[in-house]
Amino acid sequence: MGPLQFITTSARFILRGGKAYWIWVGVLLALIVWGVLGYVEQLQLGLIVTNMRDQVSWAFYIGNFTFLVGVAAAAVVLVIPAYVYHWGPIKEVAILGEILAISAIVMCLLFVVVDMGRPDRGWHLIPFIGHMNFPSSVLAWDVLVLNLYLVLNLLIVTHILYRGMQGRHYNQSFVVPLVLFSIPAAVGIHTVTAFIYAGLPGRPYWNASILAPRFLCSAFCSGPAVMVVLFQILQRTTNIAIKDAAIRKIAELMAYAMFLNLFLLGAELFKEYYSATEHLIHFQYLFAGVHGHHALVPYAWAFVICGITAFLLFLFPATRRNVVTLNLGCLLIYASCYIEKGMGLVMPAFTPDTLGEIYEYTPTIHELRIGAGIFSIGFLVFTMLCKIAIPILTGEFAAARTVTAASKAQPWAAEAASATTH
Amino acid sequence: MVRRPADDTCSDAGGLDAEETPEGVSRRDFLTAIGLAAAGVLAGCSPEAREAFFRKHFRELSSSEVETRIANLRSDYVKRFGEDVTISATPARPGVVFGYALDLSRCIGCRRCVYACVKENNQSRDPQIQWIRVLEMEKEKGIDFETANPYYNPERVPDPDHFYVPVACQQCRTPQCTQVCPVGATWQEPDGIVVIDYDWCIGCRYCMAACPYGARHFNWGEPTLPQAEFNPNLHVLGNRPRPRGVVEKCTFCIQRTRAGRYPACVEICPVGARKFGNLIDPESEVSRILREKRVFVLKSELKTEPKFYYFYGV
Amino acid sequence: MSDIRPPQQPETENGEDGGGTEEEFSLARSNALIPLLIMSAVTVLAIVLVIVRAKPVIPPEGSVANKAFGPADFPLVFAKEEALAAPGEPTGSAPMVFPVPAPPFSEGIFPCMQCHEGIPPNPERRTLEAMHSDIVLHHDEEHRWCLDCHDTNNRDQLHLANGAPVPFTESYKLCGQCHGTQYRDWRSGIHGKRTGYWDGSKRYFLCVHCHNPHSPRFAALQPLPPPVRPQFLRPAAAAVAASGDASGARHEQEEGNGAQAR
Numbered sequence: 001m002g003p004l005q006f007i008t009t010s011a012r013f014i015l016r017g018g019k020a021y022w023i024w025v026g027v028l029l030a031l032i033v034w035g036v037l038g039y040v041e042q043l044q045l046g047l048i049v050t051n052m053r054d055q056v057s058w059a060f061y062i063g064n065f066t067f068l069v070g071v072a073a074a075a076v077v078l079v080i081p082a083y084v085y086h087w088g089p090i091k092e093v094a095i096l097g098e099i100l101a102i103s104a105i106v107m108c109l110l111f112v113v114v115d116m117g118r119p120d121r122g123w124h125l126i127p128f129i130g131h132m133n134f135p136s137s138v139l140a141w142d143v144l145v146l147n148l149y150l151v152l153n154l155l156i157v158t159h160i161l162y163r164g165m166q167g168r169h170y171n172q173s174f175v176v177p178l179v180l181f182s183i184p185a186a187v188g189i190h191t192v193t194a195f196i197y198a199g200l201p202g203r204p205y206w207n208a209s210i211l212a213p214r215f216l217c218s219a220f221c222s223g224p225a226v227m228v229v230l231f232q233i234l235q236r237t238t239n240i241a242i243k244d245a246a247i248r249k250i251a252e253l254m255a256y257a258m259f260l261n262l263f264l265l266g267a268e269l270f271k272e273y274y275s276a277t278e279h280l281i282h283f284q285y286l287f288a289g290v291h292g293h294h295a296l297v298p299y300a301w302a303f304v305i306c307g308i309t310a311f312l313l314f315l316f317p318a319t320r321r322n323v324v325t326l327n328l329g330c331l332l333i334y335a336s337c338y339i340e341k342g343m344g345l346v347m348p349a350f351t352p353d354t355l356g357e358i359y360e361y362t363p364t365i366h367e368l369r370i371g372a373g374i375f376s377i378g379f380l381v382f383t384m385l386c387k388i389a390i391p392i393l394t395g396e397f398a399a400a401r402t403v404t405a406a407s408k409a410q411p412w413a414a415e416a417a418s419a420t421t422h
Numbered sequence: 423m424v425r426r427p428a429d430d431t432c433s434d435a436g437g438l439d440a441e442e443t444p445e446g447v448s449r450r451d452f453l454t455a456i457g458l459a460a461a462g463v464l465a466g467c468s469p470e471a472r473e474a475f476f477r478k479h480f481r482e483l484s485s486s487e488v489e490t491r492i493a494n495l496r497s498d499y500v501k502r503f504g505e506d507v508t509i510s511a512t513p514a515r516p517g518v519v520f521g522y523a524l525d526l527s528r529c530i531g532c533r534r535c536v537y538a539c540v541k542e543n544n545q546s547r548d549p550q551i552q553w554i555r556v557l558e559m560e561k562e563k564g565i566d567f568e569t570a571n572p573y574y575n576p577e578r579v580p581d582p583d584h585f586y587v588p589v590a591c592q593q594c595r596t597p598q599c600t601q602v603c604p605v606g607a608t609w610q611e612p613d614g615i616v617v618i619d620y621d622w623c624i625g626c627r628y629c630m631a632a633c634p635y636g637a638r639h640f641n642w643g644e645p646t647l648p649q650a651e652f653n654p655n656l657h658v659l660g661n662r663p664r665p666r667g668v669v670e671k672c673t674f675c676i677q678r679t680r681a682g683r684y685p686a687c688v689e690i691c692p693v694g695a696r697k698f699g700n701l702i703d704p705e706s707e708v709s710r711i712l713r714e715k716r717v718f719v720l721k722s723e724l725k726t727e728p729k730f731y732y733f734y735g736v
Numbered sequence: 737m738s739d740i741r742p743p744q745q746p747e748t749e750n751g752e753d754g755g756g757t758e759e760e761f762s763l764a765r766s767n768a769l770i771p772l773l774i775m776s777a778v779t780v781l782a783i784v785l786v787i788v789r790a791k792p793v794i795p796p797e798g799s800v801a802n803k804a805f806g807p808a809d810f811p812l813v814f815a816k817e818e819a820l821a822a823p824g825e826p827t828g829s830a831p832m833v834f835p836v837p838a839p840p841f842s843e844g845i846f847p848c849m850q851c852h853e854g855i856p857p858n859p860e861r862r863t864l865e866a867m868h869s870d871i872v873l874h875h876d877e878e879h880r881w882c883l884d885c886h887d888t889n890n891r892d893q894l895h896l897a898n899g900a901p902v903p904f905t906e907s908y909k910l911c912g913q914c915h916g917t918q919y920r921d922w923r924s925g926i927h928g929k930r931t932g933y934w935d936g937s938k939r940y941f942l943c944v945h946c947h948n949p950h951s952p953r954f955a956a957l958q959p960l961p962p963p964v965r966p967q968f969l970r971p972a973a974a975a976v977a978a979s980g981d982a983s984g985a986r987h988e989q990e991e992g993n994g995a996q997a998r
Contacts, residue, residue, distance in 0.1 A: 046666050048549060048643035049626075053966035057630040057640060092997045117625015117640065119666030120475065124605040124624055131479045131606050131622070139604035139628050201724045202598055202634025232769060281568060324768045331776050353635040355557060357501060365788050376525035518935075523926075533960035534813055541807035541814055550804035550964045572963065578956035642969065651808050682933045690814075693954065694928040694946070700935065707925045707934075715926075735927070 006162050010388045018198070020237070025383065028115035028376040029267045035373010038366050039114055047117055049366040056350040060367040061115035063342035064374075067222070067404045069193045070341060072104035072149065072213060074223020076186035077253055083179050094179075095160055095236070096234070096391070097227060098153045099385040101186070104223075105150040106131050107378035114370050138196045147190050149185045152178055164392035189336035190215050197345070204347040205282040213343075214264045220257035221310075222337035225330040232327070234386070239394045249324060255314040258333060262311055265304075265340075295360045296347060299339050306336035322354065429735065431582035451682075466488065479620040480659070489690060491621075492658060499663065503647075507654040508533050509662065513681040514613035519615075520674050521701035521708040523640050523717060524588065525735035528695035529587030531556050531579040535687035535696065537589075542659040542675060546645030553639065553672040554590040561585055565720070590687075591616065591637035591672035593727030598637060614701075615674050616731055617659040620703070623668040630669060635728075638671045641701035674698075701729065804969075805961040813960070834923075834940040839904045846904075848891035857888045874951040883947070918943075935995045936958060 009071060017025075042049050052059045078097030081087040124130035125143050134140040151369035157180050160170045194212035199209050228250055231242045272283045284290050295380045297415050313319045352358045365370075457501035465684055473494070483491065492509045499507045520723050525676040535552045545551045557570035570587070580586065597616050607623040610616045630638045644666045657677035664670050677684035679698070686695040699706030708731075711717065807814045822969045841845075851867075861881045864871070873881065887895040894910050900911050912919030921927035925938055929946060932938040943949070 037603050046641070046643040049968055050642075050965075053642065053969055054630065054636070054639050055966050057627045112626075112804050115626070117627070117669075118623065121605075121622070121624045124479075124622060125605075131482070133603055133606040137604045137606075137628070139602065139626065143604065147489075196628075200598065200602070200632050202632055202721075202728075229769075236769070278568060322755065324772070327769060331772065349631075354566065354567070354634050355555060355572065356570040357572060368784060429940070528795060530954070530957070531959055532957060537805075537807040537810060537964075540812065547806040548804045549807075549969045550806070552963050555963070573965065575962050577958060577961065579959045580956060648808070649807065679934065682935045684930060684932065684934055689929075689931040690896075691929065692946075694930060697926055698934055707930070710924045711926050714921075736841055 003162075005183055006092075006165055009165055010161075014384050014387045021387075025380070028380045028383070031260040031376035032380065033378065034303070034371050035370050038369030038373065041116070042366055042370065043119075047115075049364060051361050051364045051367070052190055053359060053361075055353040056347065056361040058115075058346050058350070059361050060342070060363040060371060061111045061345040064371055065111040065115070066193060066215075066345060067109045067341040068104045068111065068192055069146070070219030070337070070379075071226060072101045072108065073186040073219045073221040074227070074234070075101035075153070076183050077220055077224045077250065077257075078227065079179055080310055081177045081187075081249060081253075084183075087249070088342060089243040090249060091239075092393070093242050093246055094233065095157060095389060096231070096386065096406050098157050098182075099382060099389060100223070100227060102150065102153045102157060102385065103378045103382035106148060107374050108146060108382050109150070110374045110377060113369075114374070126289040136401050138192060138199055142189075142192045142196055145185070149182070149189050152182050152185055157389070158171070158181070161389055161392055187216065190219050197349070200352055203349045204279040204410050207347075208268065210264055210268055214261070214268070216265055217257050217261040218340060221254055221333045222341075224254045224257075225337075228254075228330050229327060232323075238386075238390050241394070247326075248321065251314060251329075253318050254333070255311070255320065258307070258311040258314055259336075262307060280282070281352060285351050286344060286348045290352070291358060293351070293360050295356050295362065296343055296351075299343050303336045303339035303344055305356055307340070310336060331341045347367070424673050426464050434735045443591060448457055450486040460484065474621075481609070483658075486561070488658070493657075495658065495662060497651075498554045498653075499635045502663075503649050503652045503654070505649075505652070505654055507656055507658045509658055510677065510680070511658045512676075514611045515680065516612070517700075517702055518522050520593070520615040520679060521699060521706075521712075522593070522674070522728065522730045523697040523708050523715075524730070524732050525697070525710040526585060526587060526732050527696040527734045528589060529556075529580075529586045530695075531558060531581075531584075532575065532692065534692060535549040538686045538690035539672070539675075541651065542653055542678075544647055544727075545661045545670075546641060546643075546664075547651070548646045549641075549643045551639050551641070551645070551670065553637075553670075554588050555636065556586055556588045558584045558586055560593075568591050585697050585701055587732070589635055589637065590718070590730070591674075592636060592726065593636050593672075593674060594726035594728045596725065598634065598724075598726060602628045602632045604628060608727045610660075613680070616671075617673055617676065618669060619659070620662070620664050620668045625667040625669070627669065634724050634726060639671050644667075668720075695735075738803045803961070810960060816947050833906060834908070834943045836905065836940050837945065838940055840945055841904075846892070852891040859883055859888055873951050874953070875949065905942075907949070911949075912991065 031396035050059070050061075075097040078090055078094045082091040082094035113122065116122065125140070127134065127144070132140045132143070134144070157173055159175060163170045181219060191212045197203070197206035198208065198211040225368040228247055231247050231250075234240055235242050269283070272280050281290060285293065286296050288294070289297050310329045313325045313332070319329070347361055351360065477491075479488070480488075485686045486512050492511060496507055497511055499509075520582050533556055536552050537555060539545070539554050540547075540552055543553065545553065545576060557567070558574040558581070559566060559570050563569055565587065574581070574584070593610075593614055593616055595614075597610060600610055600650055603620060604626060605624055608616060608618045608629055613690075625640070630640060637679060637732075641664055647663055652663075653661065655677055657680070660673045660676035675687075678685055684698050685696075688698045697707045697711060699708040701708055701712075703709060704717050711733060712731065715733040715735060717733040719731060749920050802985075861883075864882070868882075887893050888902060889903070892904075894904065896902055896905055896910060897913055908919060908922065916928050922940075922943070925940075928936065928943075929941055947954075
């Protein structure tokens with residue numbers, strides 16, 4: 001089968017589904033339309049429809065971007081057991097992690113685009129065609145690395161699914177090196193994203209060497225949390241045989257990541273509170289409020305408490321196994337990391353700003369709309385890719401195709417039939 | 423002038439993925455179709471939009487391209503503001519590095535510099551952009567940004583318990599902003615002024631996060647500039663009216679200083695707190711101040727090495 | 737990635753947790769996921785509602801907090817354009833003589849000798865009552881009085897401590913006697929208002945163009961308004977739409993231009 005048949009078959013997969021599927025897709029499409037309309041308004045009026053101002057020039061969009069880069073990097077939590085340790089239960093589902101990575105990177109790129117003041121000048125970022133300030137600007141590095149990671153995962157997933165649809169095994173010498181390369185690439189994307197912040201001496205809240213390790217640890221908590229919940233949903237809604245051992249192992253790995261996350265947070269808090277220099281004011285704003293401004297305080301304590309609770313739930317094998325506490329823990333750690341990387345990372349750095357002014361930022365309805373739209377696009381991409389991947393993974397497609405070929409005597413059936421005997 | 427990018431800008435057709443040779447649609451047919459689509463989109467755009475979309479980085483323009491650009495800008499502004507403008511692209515003069523010195527013992531916080539700058543540099547009136555920010559600080563604390571207040575509004579200044587520190591772009595020798603711009607839209611000119619190519623900036627605001635002095639400002643909305651308040655003496659890298667969605671900042675009044683004049687803030691200051699000159703010339707005011715007065719810079723621990731010095735004259 | 741054949745032979749797991757004797761917690765048998773998802777959706781919704789419920793605070797009418805002032809609101813400060821500086825550095829023939837604008841005499845007061853020609857000079861220190869009573873000396877008035885600067889016999893000039901005459905156009909020499917540091921700085925151009933060309937002619941002002949010689953300390957003045965606070969930065973149209981209070985914001989914008997120019 002050629003690429004066109006691949007596309008048409010994929011389209012058939014996507015368009016085939018039960019009531020729940022279509023309700024889900026319908027909700028997503030509605031949110032996407034709502035978000036796109038919000039973005040159109042933002043394009044018309046400018047970024048002034050957000051609440052970002054000179055004092056807090058990065059906020060909701062970039063906070064989400066940072067969090068989603070972490071989710072994308074977390075595919076490595078699946079890839080390492082699958083391809084380095086050749087552990088079967090996870091190896092079967094590693095592709096789902098890569099699909100999650102693709103969806104997350106798509107969301108990241110969209111959040112960057114909606115944050116730009118001049119998206120019509122986006123081509124300026126393309127090396128050699130535009131003018132990329134490489135290697136000086138870490139943002140330029142991030143553009144390269146994120147797109148590289150996206151292309152990497154697209155290549156792997158497309159190849160596996162394409163071969164799968166043809167009834168052939170994927171080319172190991174093509175896929176395995178790429179997959180192994182995606183491990184440092186995943187670490188790389190989040191490290192480079194952390195370096196975007198850590199390299200700025202003018203923002204002392206960010207200018208810490210611990211930022212990159214913190215990012216990685218919270219990424220390895222939040223991404224797998226999504227995967228654990230998604231795998232359970234897929235177990236329930238599709239025929240795919242995801243072993244519970246896989247979910248348990250991921251949860252175990254998350255426990256280690258959560259411990260490191262809390263430990264690094266503790267290390268930062270100690271350093272700031274004990275030395276008590278003027279840079280402490282950012283943490284004070286976050287955890288206690290400053291000069292009467294305390295909008296972020298409930299969120300800050302929420303993320304700490306959620307993080308500790310989630311860690312305790314995941315620490316003990318009993319609660320890690322129990323389905324209620326497992327999912328509760330996933331929810332809590334996801335919320336904790338989302339707040340920590342979103343409001344807890346971007347906003348306190350700008351509050352107070354470089355000249356000491358405090359401008360309390362809260363997102364506007366436009367930002368929330370556009371954010372909801374982008375998350376919906378990500379969910380839709382994930383849903384569609386899973387819709388294509390799962391019939392191939394479960395062997396449903398191979399079995400069905402053999403039947404169809406025999407009954408309709410398609411010309412390529414002979415080639416495909418022989419392929420399945422490999 | 424609200425332009426919807428969806429309507430009149432052009433975007434290249436999407437990329438092509440390298441797939442195995444398809445049996446149904448040949449690669450050549452596919453490429454042809456994409457190419458025709460792209461050509462159709464491009465042909466449908468107006469020439470101004472095409473020129474605006476494909477415009478190169480300012481530093482890569484040849485001198486004739488700069489001339490063309492200036493001519494286009496001139497006709498644009500004449501249409502918008504109804505009066506003739508002079509747009510210069512004067513390059514930096516060799517042997518000149520601009521420096522600035524501000525006497526903190528004299529500044530009374532009257533903010534005339536702020537508004538003179540707004541007038542001279544065609545800043546947006548609404549949403550308001552001001553390149554200079556005057557911070558009121560407590561005498562007891564000295565230079566302390568945490569207790570600084572830019573919104574002071576007493577009946578009379580100077581307030582006896584406070585002193586005033588105006589802050590604008592420090593024109594650092596090792597600027598953070600030029601280092602982090604992903605597209606190289608901001609750079610330091612040989613005479614020390616950090617400039618922005620307003621046609622190249624993509625509005626990512628990384629430079630604003632990087633600047634330790636809060637000196638860079640963003641056009642969040644469509645900038646408005648009433649016709650009556652337009653200053654027609656422009657420099658292409660300086661005070662020409664900016665479009666929406668780009669960053670702007672103090673350029674040491676590049677349109678004035680490259681013609682040998684003082685910046686507007688220096689000239690309006692009623693108490694003579696602001697001094698400007700060529701750091702290389704030992705007899706300039708700024709060089710004298712560096713020699714004879716004791717200067718300091720803000721946030722010196724960040725090693726940005728500003729060319730904007732503060733001192734106490736009395 | 738395992739083979740894509742249907743999984744007839746499940747791969748062996750690593751020996752952990754006793755393999756298949758573990759209790760299976762597959763979600764198909766538990767109904768906890770749905771309530772949890774509902775709970776999280778409700779929480780997210782609640783947070784979102786809290787965020788968007790917050791109404792923008794509209795400051796009272798006429799307050800400077802959200803009015804975007806510009807230089808056009810202060811015509812008196814910015815209207816006059818300074819003429820370019822007169823050319824020239826001090827010439828070699830007359831060192832220490834700087835070209836300055838005319839001294840800021842009160843109207844009709846100069847030349848002084850048109851009145852003082854016929855008045856015998858009275859060098860006795862006293863408070864003036866007949867004329868010049870409007871001048872109150874706040875300039876070392878404990879030790880000095882008028883004729884310490886103004887020449888006793890020729891009121892069209894000033895004099896130094898050693899009696900040497902100084903024309904009004906060179907009054908900086910007189911000020912410089914006591915205020916030597918400022919005089920030195922003024923000569924180098926680092927004291928006083930600066931206009932003109934940094935690489936050419938600079939305008940020098942007399943000391944008295946800024947400092948009233950009888951009361952030299954600057955009076956405090958009213959500052960121009962502070963910048964718009966960032967939360968009120970929206971342009972007027974958007975602010976009206978956002979606040980939903982059409983009359984308030986628009987009224988403020990309209991009356992702002994006239995009322996604030998002081």
